[in-house]
Amino acid sequence: MTDASSRYARASLRLDGEGPLYAQIRRAIAAPIVAGAWRPGEAIPFERDLCARFKTSRMTVNRALTMLANDGLIVRTRRKGSFVAPQPSHHASFEIADIRDEVETEGGRYSYELLTRRLESGVSVGLGDRTLYLVCRHLRDGAPTLLEERWIDLAGAPAAVDQNFADERPNAWLLHNVPWTRAEHQMSAVNAAAAVARLLDLESGAACLVLERRTWRDRTPVTYVKLTYAGPAHKLVGTFEPA
């Protein structure tokens, strides 16, 4: 499958003449992959051969192939070459907008309430020993739309202890005051517990979309937040186009 014949025995690649050359090359190679014409594991022509075929420089070809590798459509190995990725899995990039921006962008009136603010000790959610625990409610036109439970690690964000968070929202304060270098997101569905349902004006047991986020600065935990969206209506949308 990786012999020389399979490398070159394939339909000629065509450029469509639209947009930058690197984008055309990217599409030209992505097309037979998503079309299934090039099977997983199949070899892609060498960069230097593609340069000759498209009458261009290696930087341009390399840019196209690097993007395809980032898209997960191909895998690249020195000395061996580039190959169609073994598992053409889907992947979706979700923008997770600030709830205030989201409400106001859609023409709603945003408001915010701090429900609980309490210092806690003892490791509970993978953070350090001393944390600030907050519960907040976000409202759209006066109706609860998002419940936020947040733990802020006071080792990672010492200045948080001086904030009362009654007016400034934790997310906004953290974004502007605490550096972070890595975030991990997890999505799940839960039946709203009685207490949560009451705070969100839902029936107990209603399905809610839950987004959890952990944030680090280098290896220091900064915050863990659990966002419970009101009701099943809330949706997150992501798209992917290899072209």
Next chain:
Amino acid sequence: MTDASSRYARASLRLDGEGPLYAQIRRAIAAPIVAGAWRPGEAIPFERDLCARFKTSRMTVNRALTMLANDGLIVRTRRKGSFVAPQPSHHASFEIADIRDEVETEGGRYSYELLTRRLESGVSVGLGDRTLYLVCRHLRDGAPTLLEERWIDLAGAPAAVDQNFADERPNAWLLHNVPWTRAEHQMSAVNAAAAVARLLDLESGAACLVLERRTWRDRTPVTYVKLTYAGPAHKLVGTFEPA
């Protein structure tokens, strides 16, 4: 805020000497942004100035800045320059693995059942007039773990009508036989309806994570699929690191 003084009146950028130069430059600029030292809207030095500061070529600086723009950390405009993005929103990239791979990767035994196969007419889910409707169940160690409802547009994928899908899974067949160029994903939470709950061995009303996916080839719809994961336990994980 965009005057010349703010462009240059900031802490000196430092390279850490680790890895490729473009990655070092990317980190050097990402750091003060995620740290909040450079506020949204603030100007980033011009490419040619960064070349001088880091004693490198414009291609290398441009590569770093282009990556930062793709990350959503900066926005770039010709003639004006580059600026810290107005809304430092989080975004997460979720890999949506094939369920079979997922089960087997975790050491489970995978099996598959086709429950319904039926030709349908009339637009129902944003597809064309003639569709093939499938309901499948995916099991982990014999226990239902995912319910798949799928509509395949027979204009977009005519060959589907000759497949019975009793043995070959729709996802696998489509990936290998039908080209696609764009996919759109949507996640939500629902209370399992009685019929769904029965098929997934859940109590009626149990919260389920639902992933919907629409796929196009150019502007032609190919398929719409609604994946209902069994129970709240299922989670999707995504990470983001600007470094």
Next chain:
DNA sequence: CAGTGGTCTAGACCACTGC
């Protein structure tokens, strides 16, 4: 019209890897 980012060239050297 001046200056920015967007793109491209025609080379180069290096790291890694299979032979």
Next chain:
DNA sequence: CAGTGGTCTAGACCACTGT
């Protein structure tokens, strides 16, 4: 040790946009 991709250079021209 030969050949691949990974990275980088020192230029260039173009498109677009604010003045």
